[in-house]
Amino acid sequence: MALTVKQRGVLQGITIGAAISIAVIAGAVIASPTLLSPQAAAGERLAFALRADAFIGLWLAISVGLLARHRFFSPEDIDGGGLSLGTETASILQATLQNTLEQTVLAVLVHLAWASLMPVSWLAAIPAAVVLFLCGRVLFVRGYRAGAPSRALGFALTFYPSVLMLIVVVGAAVTAML
Amino acid sequence: MKPEQKIVAIGAASGVAAMALGVWALANVLPVPEIVDSLGERLAYALRANVVALLPLFIMIITVANSRFLSEAIDPTRQAESVSMQIDGRVVDNTLQQNFVFAIASLAVSTIVPLQSLQVVWACAIVFVTARLVFWFGYRLNPLYRAPGMSATAYLNLGMILFLLFHLLTR
Numbered sequence: 068m069a070l071t072v073k074q075r076g077v078l079q080g081i082t083i084g085a086a087i088s089i090a091v092i093a094g095a096v097i098a099s100p101t102l103l104s105p106q107a108a109a110g111e112r113l114a115f116a117l118r119a120d121a122f123i124g125l126w127l128a129i130s131v132g133l134l135a136r137h138r139f140f141s142p143e144d145i146d147g148g149g150l151s152l153g154t155e156t157a158s159i160l161q162a163t164l165q166n167t168l169e170q171t172v173l174a175v176l177v178h179l180a181w182a183s184l185m186p187v188s189w190l191a192a193i194p195a196a197v198v199l200f201l202c203g204r205v206l207f208v209r210g211y212r213a214g215a216p217s218r219a220l221g222f223a224l225t226f227y228p229s230v231l232m233l234i235v236v237v238g239a240a241v242t243a244m245l
Numbered sequence: 246m247k248p249e250q251k252i253v254a255i256g257a258a259s260g261v262a263a264m265a266l267g268v269w270a271l272a273n274v275l276p277v278p279e280i281v282d283s284l285g286e287r288l289a290y291a292l293r294a295n296v297v298a299l300l301p302l303f304i305m306i307i308t309v310a311n312s313r314f315l316s317e318a319i320d321p322t323r324q325a326e327s328v329s330m331q332i333d334g335r336v337v338d339n340t341l342q343q344n345f346v347f348a349i350a351s352l353a354v355s356t357i358v359p360l361q362s363l364q365v366v367w368a369c370a371i372v373f374v375t376a377r378l379v380f381w382f383g384y385r386l387n388p389l390y391r392a393p394g395m396s397a398t399a400y401l402n403l404g405m406i407l408f409l410l411f412h413l414l415t416r
Binding site: 108109110111113114117118120121122123124125127128131132135139140142145146147164165168171172175 | 247249250253254283284285286287288332335338339341342343345346349350352353356357384388389391395399402403406409410413
């Protein structure tokens with residue numbers, strides 16, 4: 068099956084994003100900088116993940132704020148999404164906010180599971196994933212208007228670190244149960 | 246500034262002021278938690294407050310579900326929702342976003358504030374619940390009146406995150 072130009076663009080973006088994600092997460096795990104004491108209890112590990120994820124929370128809050136700000140300055144959108152169809156800008160901000168929320172939920176849950184299940188020396192993967200998340204979101208928002216190929220890299224940098232960590236953490240959980 | 250923008254601006258400013266006053270007053274009135282000072286205990290304390298913060302979202306979801314059950318919109322693909330149901334749907338969406346930010350921020354804040362000030366997490370949760378209800382009823386009354394509740398929750402979350410980031414970057 069021949070791919071369209073757009074499909075090739077998306078494929079290229081997600082391939083680069085996946086490669087960067089694997090390299091950064093694996094690099095953080097291999098480098099294993101000392102961020103917590105090896106004897107760190109569950110509370111300290113979860114606190115570490117939550118503090119890193121505050122940056123992700125900030126991005127979600129900014130996304131909510133951008134839409135609210137747009138509504139305030141747009142007479143067509145000031146009544147809110149419940150009562151108006153919305154301009155193109157409002158629709159784009161709503162779509163990026165929805166995608167950011169989905170990615171945030173996935174990332175935070177994966178980071179908390181990672182913090183509680185993986186060795187302490189692997190916890191550097193969490194701030195590394197947060198950096199990828201923020202870079203990915205910026206690229207995603209900047210590229211949204213230009214279509215699917217332009218936002219593919221941003222989407223991949225947000226999504227693949229979570230997927231990669233989820234696979235590893237589920238593997239660790241299953242291994243621990245056996 | 247147009248009249249609609251004035252209404253929203255005044256509403257937003259009053260929401261932020263009421264939120265700040267509410268958190269300050271409640272943090273001074275609520276009892277200091279009698280827990281062992283460990284991160285696990287602090288997170289458990291904040292999780293309990295988060296369960297209360299989830300109540301508005303739960304009530305909103307139940308309201309939408311009941312409205313659907315009792316109307317033509319029982320089949321969501323018919324797109325037969327009334328205006329109030331559409332508003333409730335939007336309120337649920339926004340509350341889910343705000344609740345998730347609140348959960349991350351309040352749990353993280355609970356790990357850094359001094360133990361004798363930890364009750365600020367409960368203060369934030371109570372103000373959050375109140376602000377969400379104000380947002381909902383305001384939106385139902387007139388979409389422009391959603392501003393106080395919206396700004397109170399958004400700036401409460403932003404305040405907690407900025408406090409946390411300030412602590413992380415300056416310690």
